[in-house]
Amino acid sequence: MDGFKKRLSDSVQLRLSVTLSLAILIVAVLAGIFAFVSALDEAHEMQDETLRHVAVLFDRQQMTLHYPAAEKVPGDDEESRVIVQYLADGSKAPGSNDDSVIPLPFPTTLADGLSTLNIAGEDFRTLVRTTARGERIVVAQETGVRDKEARESAWRSLLPFLILFPVLLLVVSDLVRKLFRPIATLSDEIDRRDKQALHPIDEHHLPTEIRPFVVAINRLLARVAQSMETQRRFIADAAHELRSPMTALSLQAERLKATPMPTQAVERLLPLSQAIERSRKLIDQLLALAAAQSNAERPPTTVSVHEVYRRVLEDLLPLAERKNIDIGVESTEDVQVFINEMDLLILVKNLADNAIRYTPCGGRVDLSVELAQDTVTLQVKDSGPGITADEQMRVFDPFYRSVGTEESGSGLGLSIVRAIAERTGARVRLGYSDETTRRGLCVSIELKRGSD
Ligand SMILES: Nc1ncnc2c1ncn2[C@@H]1O[C@H](COP(=O)(O)OP(=O)(O)OP(=O)(O)O)[C@@H](O)[C@H]1O
Ligand SMILES: [Mg+2]
The missing domain is CATH 3.30.565.10 (Histidine kinase-like ATPase, C-terminal domain)
Known part of the structure; x- marks a missing residue:
């Protein structure tokens, strides 16, 4: 964990990726919660609206009710069924605990409007309405079924977030990597350079944020190149200046050799002229090295x-x-x-x-x-x-x-x-x-x- 913290504080790229990912995660979670709760509320509203529509339809069509015992209708799902009965029939209910038996024992004292009740051990959402004919009807549905349907619809509303979140994460990490690629390419290019290669780095294709840094490095490279060139020129000039006196010395030694001298002097002259020759060779090699290292154009x-x-x-x-x-x-x-x-x-x-x-x-x-x-x-x-x-x-x-x-x-x-x-x-x-x-x-x- 400490290693990750250190990497996080060292790397701008990592910091940017982590911060953006966290921001996306927080926004996605908040938006997801909001979408889930709204979808749940909306689904319940719709279900209440359905109960209202059934009650209005019943009233407008002036329907009458009878309760056929255990009669199966094709497509009838007992659980999601919407029950309609006269409120007064609740007192005539068989009193069984089986909620599939209609009429159900709703309390006759129920006021008009929506409420949630527990009937025969099962929770029901009920709507009580007094029809134009003065009858009181109750339209009811099991809350378990309603909640299950509402939850399913709420989960479906989260689907866009579940797809969008990983896509956004991928886009962010790819974008951050691409943004930082010029820096990696630049360091690669500088690493591959020869130690003599002090030419400026091409800053034109670089992002504006990195350009001032590269311009400063280029100025430093120019100063280093200049100082190396000054050093080389000094060595070349020094060697060049030494060449003429050394040639003169060499000539004098040659002339001295030709003059009649005592043997002892001849013996001493030999190491002297050898040393002069070595110095001449050293100066020539120094000049050759300075020329080889100089930036002068050689076509x-x-x-x-x-x-x-x-x-x-x-x-x-x-x-x-x-x-x-x-x-x-x-x-x-x-x-x-x-x-x-x-x-x-x-x-x-x-x-x-x-x-x-x-x-x-x-x-x-x-x-x-x-x-x-x-x-x-x-x-x-x-x-x-x-x-x-x-x-x-x-x-x-x-x-x-x-x-x-x-x-x-x-x-x-x-x-x-x-x-x-x-x-x-x-x-x-x-x-x-x-x-x-x-x-x-x-x-x-x-x-x-x-x-x-
Ligand atoms: N062909 C070779 N065989 C064996 N040793 C070599 C050979 N060439 C170079 N060397 C060794 O490498 C060293 C460096 O060689 P270099 O040519 O740089 O300098 P140098 O010959 O001593 O002097 P200069 O060439 O400047 O007169 C030499 O001193 C020698 O010991
Ligand atoms: Mg040599």
Whole structure:
């Protein structure tokens, strides 16, 4: 009960349904009682009227009475019978307790008009009238029969309420559910959103009562988007500003290498120029991540996946040769995809760069593409150690690097891949190249197919 009370105070929908249902129930009960009592009264009035009509008819037709003993008339129902007799005949009644024997022993002192009497153990409604000929007649009917008929007619008057009440309840609950449906649809839509999707909610098809709330949420979304954009721009600007001094430093280090120096100085210069190179790479990756996350429009075109692979291999072949890694394209058939070419190039390059760098010397890296129905799947497989299931979710976080990795890196490559995938609607999945030995990383990118 406490749970229901809590739900009732928490939910406007439930409150509205319960209040409306209770209001309908109360109105239906009150109207039902009123209809029942009125119908009962009306039925009794009609029955009294019938007694009056019989008396008037008797008087007007100047009828005479005789009481045939136990004579059966077809269609005569003893219980609902209307009895007419001279009042004076009541004293000549056989005095039996059987009310089927006529005349009945009505008291001769009865005044003209309607009354209810108990005769021979049975209640009767009687009407006494003095006719034009001066005779006093009594018209009577058993009250039990009258009440039964009146009750039946009163119950029939309740029928519309019995039909209307459940119909109204159904209409109310359906109406309330429909009224609140836009809120459920709205929360569904917001729940399904990607975390980067900060575009405003379409408030035009919403009811006026919810619209101000949605407009306020839209204003908040706009502020959040603006603040995220400011942060991204700051990182991009900072990286950009650092790039020129870093290039100058790198150039100076190169020139210094060419100058004759004592061996000790040459030994100290090596870690210095390596650190400068790492910083340059970090700045480049930071710029790439800021660009991948920015909202700037990048028009998609139809791109050949094999052409992108060729350009990536061209760039990375020296690195692969240095490690004696056999890198190549495995698929024979090219596939066209509808995407921004630069986005696809950066994405594949980061994956292939990882595959070469984290695969031990003498290993193997395969790039492939496959078209199944409307989905294009790009795969980058290597023969390295792979990434364990525990780590698979974490490697996409910025600056995350597996412990024990000897290769240098900034930890931003897979974050860039994820940012591009989210923006282009691609799906990234990590797995093993060889599922049985659980070795080698296999990265699959699922994209929508482009127009050929
Ligand atoms: N092919 C792979 N095989 C094994 N481990 C991998 C592979 N690719 C990525 N990793 C692991 O995931 C981590 C994150 O990779 P990510 O590309 O984001 O950063 P990075 O390679 O360290 O630096 P960056 O790519 O920015 O130079 C790496 O440090 C590495 O430990
Ligand atoms: Mg990397």
